Amino acid sequence: MRIVVSAGPEEAGEAAARLVLQRLSVSSGRVLGVATGSSPGPLYRALAASVRAGADLSDVRGFALDEYIGLPREHPQSYHSIVERDVAMPLGLRPEAILVPEGQAPDPTSAAAAYEAAIAAAGGIDVQILGIGTNGHIGFNEPGSPRGSRTRMVRLEESTRRANSRFFRSLDDVPTLAITQGVSTILEARSIVLIASGEAKASAVRRSVQGATTEDMPASLLQGHRDVTLFLDPAAASLLDRVPAKA
Numbered sequence: 001m002r003i004v005v006s007a008g009p010e011e012a013g014e015a016a017a018r019l020v021l022q023r024l025s026v027s028s029g030r031v032l033g034v035a036t037g038s039s040p041g042p043l044y045r046a047l048a049a050s051v052r053a054g055a056d057l058s059d060v061r062g063f064a065l066d067e068y069i070g071l072p073r074e075h076p077q078s079y080h081s082i083v084e085r086d087v088a089m090p091l092g093l094r095p096e097a098i099l100v101p102e103g104q105a106p107d108p109t110s111a112a113a114a115y116e117a118a119i120a121a122a123g124g125i126d127v128q129i130l131g132i133g134t135n136g137h138i139g140f141n142e143p144g145s146p147r148g149s150r151t152r153m154v155r156l157e158e159s160t161r162r163a164n165s166r167f168f169r170s171l172d173d174v175p176t177l178a179i180t181q182g183v184s185t186i187l188e189a190r191s192i193v194l195i196a197s198g199e200a201k202a203s204a205v206r207r208s209v210q211g212a213t214t215e216d217m218p219a220s221l222l223q224g225h226r227d228v229t230l231f232l233d234p235a236a237a238s239l240l241d242r243v244p245a246k247a
């Protein structure tokens with residue numbers, strides 16, 4: 001795992017965007033794995049600035065990590081809506097260029113299998129962008145998710161629902177179920193970029209980087225991947241034993 005600590009969240013996003021562009025530039029198919037949530041906002045803004053400055057991402061295709069079950073696609077907090085609004089539009093991609101798991105499918109198991117098949121048909125994911133939950137989740141793979149898990153329906157932990165309730169009117173409005181890429185699906189990405197900022201993430205970052213590799217801390221399973229880079233602000237890096245030089 002490489003760790004890059006920047007002066008703040010915006011700078012971490014800019015540093016992460018540079019690596020994403022570099023990794024995409026050496027790939028012929030150009031497939032991006034897309035996280036939602038607050039953490040990757042600065043990264044998407046930096047990518048959008050690169051596009052405005054002339055970078056051409058128009059052939060990039062993407063796959064979102066996850067989607068709530070039970071929210072209509074048009075709901076402003078569905079990941080379909082967020083990916084279109086915060087990723088596809090700013091990067092100049094057609095909305096259809098980024099697939100999102102079908103949270104409204106009558107049969108989530110078949111929808112999950114179809115999603116895996118679509119990723120495989122695209123040639124796999126070149127760069128997977130990740131955030132991290134305060135409980136160490138990646139995607140919506142909560143603690144205890146098997147190392148070999150693939151895209152599937154999952155139940156969200158109460159702590160995850162509480163954390164995400166900031167985007168909803170009340171906790172009751174936050175869905176309890178989701179479809180998420182599995183741990184194994186994520187680990188198959190050729191390159192992984194995890195972005196985290198703020199003190200609330202410091203403990204999960206420490207346990208993921210310096211703790212044991214365990215399904216109880218899903219992000220620690222990234223230690224077994226050969227191309228993972230964590231982009232942190234000083235607060236998220238504050239509990240690491242050795243803080244690398246600033247980038």
Ligand code: F6R
Pocket residue numbers: 034035036037038039040065066130131132133137138139140
């Ligand atoms: C989002 C996702 C989650 C978030 C994590 C952190 O698609 O899969 O794993 O990355 O919950 O969320 P934020 O960035 O909002 O703190």
